[in-house]
Amino acid sequence: MNDSKNLILAIGLSALILFGWPYIQEALFPSPPAPPQVAQNTQGVQQPTAGGQTGAVTPGVDDGVPTGAADMAAPVLDSVTREQALEQAPRIAIETPRLTGSINLRGARVDDLTLKGYRQTIDEDSALIDLLEPSGSPKPYLVQFGWVPAEGLEVPNGDTLWTADGETLTPDTPVTLSWTNDAGVTFEQVFSIDRNYMVTVTQRLTNGTDTALAPQTFGRIFRSGVPKLENFYILHEGLIGVFDGVLEERDYDEMADKANGTERFTTTGGWMGITDKYWLVALVPDQANAVQATFRRTPRTAEGQYHVNFVNDPQSVAPGTSAETTGRFFAGAKETTLLDKYGEDLGITNFDLAVDFGWFYFLTKPIFYAIHWLHGILGNFGLAILALTVAIKLAFFPLANKSYKSMSKMKLLQPKIVEMRERLGDDKQKLQQEMMELYKKEKVNPLSGCLPILVQIPVFFALYKVLFVTIEMRHAPFYGWIEDLSAPDPLGLLTGFGLIDWQVPAWLILFNIGLWPIIMGFTMWFQQKLNPPPADPIQQRIFGLMPIFFTFILGGFPAGLVIYWAWNNSLSILQQYVIMRRMGVAIGGGRIEDSDKKSEESKPAETKADGKKDAAKKASGKKAEGKKAGGKKAAGKKAKGKKAEAEAPEPVTSEEVDTGDAVSGDSTGGDGKADETKSS
Structure with a gap:
């Protein structure tokens, strides 16, 4: 008895530490305040000029990729606001059905992009998502294309002031930026944009000198600092790329451990960028060109600065001729169907891997597309999840049916097993031996009940991935109080399911479970009642605690996942109950007629x-x-004689x-x- 109590206590404490430690740690050991940032030394930073840059590699160049003074400088204590930073340089507007922003003519940077279709919260009045941030703002985040400095060739850098032939970049109106150096070499960048999130940049160099040139073009992404992270092991956030068909992922912390904070790759085609949970900024070089790619972290701020770039091979440009290269960059939401379309139409290798579908990719992605298709029919992702659950149940019906029949046979044997326990007492070895003989005789597999669970586990994790990482599930409503299937149930137990206006402290979050997790826990408990209990009393207690355990654990999971589990349990209960009734199995074990006889015996004496x-x-x-x-058939009886006496049964006794x-x-x-x- 003491062993069983100790085991149950150990399981409870382990669960509390495993899932509640982050809240306990924050309550007992709050995070120290961020160190103050060093004020910018304006005297030590070269002021922006309209000129270019000459030479191979300078302190303002990352692997030959030039950076501007605004990127090199540490942020000041009183950083300017985003709006103030946008006013510091002339700009070309960007306007599409799904994006709004601008191009900074100082350095030809795309450092201002806002997603029109996505907001910070489910509130209709909440702010839109600002994806890229301008230079000079607290955490600049930008994309830039250009030319690598070369001996004898002055190229534009991050501080060059470009001229534009238009005022607004739209899907119907490309914009060309141009700059000419003192030697007569003209550099042009033609920006065009589609109606979603892909920008095409054509870089053209016209050689106005009397000597041949060998320029190299580049594309780069620069991000200062680390964004707010989910910090969940099943989700990658940070630097990402596909090089020669192989996915490479590096967390922000990983880059600090690299030698010089740098990692290099060689690839033909592919793509590289920085990914958040729902958003992606990625460079897409010409898929036919071999490029040198780099991931880098520089410790110029407390959180570091992160660079992702690629450099094309040199091109030979004779005097009086031109040469051009074409590259692209993606900046927007990681919509799976859109990424797949870009990958197919533009030949971008494994572009869909920007969505972290995880180890069960082969299962997760089909589940996503099934839900997406059902959503197109039903108009609600919650209903789509319920419909998919029914479809999965039908697909695995033969397997589940066989399993539930076997469990029903186990229930029929329950009275015999109880008798064995009472007869053999503490002789567990003998008990197990006789139970195995009984199972063999009755042709029952005690492990068959695990099959539905084993089938459900990969589906569960795949659906969890879909709900957790896909932008399509973000802010997707269900019915009633569920306004976001990707977020936990908002009605908490400690707030009276929304009736009490109280901010639950962090150390109590684990116990503030919602209504749907409670419903799920009840269905799990009821389903257990239909299954034969384990032979070991300790195991019985552990299994009895499982519904409570999972109720608290799933309290912090996405509501869509909890609804799926509750619905799946309900379908399993219905299926198992029907099978048990057909086989004459009572809920508590044994046959239904035996159960009726017991109820008859339990009636009052009257x-x-x-x-x-x-x-x-x-x-x-x-x-x-x-x-x-008998009177009517007397004659017949005499004729039959002994035969009638032989066939007559025993008379009814008093x-x-x-x-x-x-x-x-x-x-x-x-x-x-x-x-x-x-x-x-």
Whole structure:
């Protein structure tokens, strides 16, 4: 008994530490305040100029990729606001059905992009998602294309002021930026954008000198600091790329451990960028070109600065001729269908891997597309999840049906197993031996009940991934109080399911479970009642605690996942109950008729006496009918002689009448033979 208590206590404490430690740690050991940022030394930073850059690699160059003074400088204590930073340089507007923003003509940076279709919260008045941030703001985040500095060639850098041939970049109106150096070499960048999130940049160099040139073009992403992270092991956030078909992922912390904070790759085609949970900024070089790619972290701020870039091979440009390269960048929401379309139309290798579908990719992605298709029919992702659950149940019905039949047989054997336990006592070895012999004799597999669970586990994790990482599930409503299937149930137990206006402290969050997790826990408990209990009493107690355990654990999971589990349990209960009724299995074990007999025995004494009187009356009535039939058939009986005597059953005794067990004439063949024998 003590061992069982200790085991249960150990499981409870382990669960509390595993899932509640982050809240306990924050309550007992709050995070120290961020160190103050060093004020910018404006005297030590070169002021922006309209000029270019010459040479191979300088302190302002990352692997030959030039950076601007605004990127190199540490942020000041009183950083300017986003709006103030946008006013510091001339800009070209960006306007599409899904994006709004601008291009900074100082350095030809795309450092201002806002997603029109996505907001910070489910509140209709909440702010839109700002994806890219301008130079000079607290945490700049930008994309830039350009030329690598070369000996004898002055190229534009991050501080060059470009001229534009238009005022607004739209899907119908490309914009060309141009700059000419003192030697007569003209650099042009033609920006075009589609109606979603892909920007195409064509870089053109016209050689106005009398010597051949060998320029190299580049694309880069720069991000200062680390965004607010989910910090969940099943989700990658940070630097990402596909190089020669292989996915490479590096967390922000991982880059700090790299030698010089740098990692290099060589690839033909592919893509590289920085990913958040729902958003992606990625460079897409010409898929036919071999490029050198780099991940880098520089410790110029407390949180670090992160660079992702690629460099094309040199091109030979004769005097009086031009050369151009084309690259792209994606900046937007990681919509799975859109990424797949880009991958197919533009030939971008494994572009869909930007969505972290995880180890069960082969299962997760089909589940996503199934839900997406059902959503197109039903108009609600919650209903789509319920419909998919029914489809999965139907697909695995033969397997589950076989399993539930086996469990029903186990329930029939439950009385015999109970008798074994009482007879053998603490002799567990003998008990296990006799139980195995019984299972073998009755052709029952005690492990068959695990099959539905084993089938459900990969589906569960795949659906969890879909709900957790796909942008389509973000802010997707269900019915009632569920306004976001990707977030936990908002109605908490400690707030009276929304009736009490109280901010639950962090250390109590684990106990503030919602209504749907409670419903799920109840269905799990009820389903357990349909299954045969384990033979070991300790295991019985552990299994009894599982519904409570999972209720608290799933309290912090996405509501869509909890709804799926509750619905799946409900379907399993219905299926198992129907099978048990067909096989005559009672809920508590044994056969239904045995259960009815027990309920008859448990009736009060008066009820039993009335039952006996009714049985006696019925038996007397049968006797009278038998006598009448005997008088009419006397002649027939004499003719039959010994044969009639041999076929006549034992006469009904008074003891049988008293116990109410007298059989009717129908049970003896319907010809009244038993009564005839008595009358004679």
